[in-house]
Amino acid sequence: MLHFRSIEQALDQFQSVQEAETLVNMAKAQPLSDGGLRTSQLLDEALRHDPHQHDAQLLRNKLHQMFVPRWHFPMLADTARNRAYAEAIAAKVKPGDIVLDIGCGAGLTAMLAARAGAKHVYACEQQPLIAEAAERVIAENGLSDRITVLRKWSHTIEIGVDMPEPADVVISEIVDTVLLGEGALATLTHAMGALAKPGARAVPEHGILKAQLVESDKLLNLWRPAQAEGFDLSAFHKFAQVAQITPNDFATCGLRTLGPKADLFTFDFTRPNTRPARTTAELVCDEPGSVHAVFVSFEMQLAPGIVLTNDVTSDGHWGRTAYLMDQPLDGVPGGALTVTAQHDSAQLSLSVNTPHMH
Structure with a gap:
């Protein structure tokens, strides 16, 4: 009897292996258009x-x-970010509110809005795999009756079709290291104008881009190594104008600020627009050192008194952006660099006007 059972088990296992191979071949042939x-x-x-x-x-x-960007995981593990959003949403969402959550990801901010008393939350997520997972997360937390996941881009949401009425509150976390790169301004301009009630509340409320002078030998050596094995590599440095600094690299590079932050641009997320802008700022040096880069960071107010930042004093999951100097400059107290910053509502550029301290 044992002999026959083992034969049956072997046959079942063989059939399972064959079925798995067939399914894998089907998966390989499947278009990824969905x-x-x-x-x-x-x-x-x-x-x-x-x-x-x-x-x-x-x-x-x-x-x-x-299809699922890797930054989702450290973002969800960022307890300071999660706590700030929880407090801001609790402050902004009132019982009975209709809430639109743009780019809901795993569903955390949508669930925070439901917990804060929202009558119903419409959470849009255009990536189907992520949207499906969000639906499971929301169901497993017993909130499927109060949260609807819309598997679409927010620009295609229709009031009266996807949502019964415009939103009282719009929640989003669709910014990158300089607030612009995920199309936040265009998305929120549409959402606040077409999908929200007049005077609707927003989380976040506004953001400010700031710049300051920094010194970091390790940052410079990471992005512009002078030589390797005795060979001069300087002709390769032109490819490293902008340093996109990962949280791990940021932790090891030990950036030292040489002066205060200067404001570049302010964005009002409750009344956003997509107009390009250009500004000139003077970055002051108040400590001696080598100016290796212009460091750009944001301050984002989620609600009154609740601010998130990715400046040099902060922790968390966000990367950082630094515009490297062509050549390190001697920073002297009282000196300054003038920079020109521009954005087209989706991308930021920055250049140094005067490549010396004055």
Whole structure:
């Protein structure tokens, strides 16, 4: 009897392996025009048949990396950011409110709005894999009756079709290291004008971009190593004008500020617009040192008294941006550099007007 059972088990295992291979081949042939949703389902099914299927494991991991940006995970683990949003949403959302949550990700901010007393939250997420996961997270937390995930881009939401009425509160966390790179201004300009009631509240309320002079040998050596094995590498430095600093690199580079922050641009997220802008700012040096870069950071007010920043004193999941000097300058107390900053509502550029301290 044991002999027959082992044969049956072996046959079942063989059939499971064959079925898994068939499903993997189907997944490989599947177009990704649906954001990877059907491919993911096929790979999940393949791994249920054969948890050790090599190609299924590799393809699923590649699919997730392709469609689910890796910054989602440190963002969700950023307790200071989560606490700030929780407090701001609790302050802004009133019982009975209709809330629009733009770019809901895993669903955290939508659930915070429901917990704060929202009558209903409409959470939009255009990436199908992420939207499906958000629906599961929301269901597992018992909030499916008060949160609807809209699997679409906010620009395509229709009042009376997707939402019964405009929102009382618009929540978003769609900024990058300089507030602009995820299309926040264009998205919020549309949302506050077309999807929200007049005078609607917003989280965040406004943001300010700031710049200051910094010194960091480690940052310079990371992005512009002078030589390697005795060979001069300076002709390669032109490719490293802007340093996109990861949180880990930021922690090890030890940036030292040489002067105070100067305001570049202020963005009102309750009444946003997409007009380009240009400004000139004087960055003062009040400590001696080598000016290696102009460091740009943001301060974002979520609600009165609740501010998030990615400046040199902050921690958290955000990266940082630094515009490297062509050549390090000697910083002297009382000296200053003049810079020109420009944005087109989606991207930021910055250049040094006077490449010496004056």
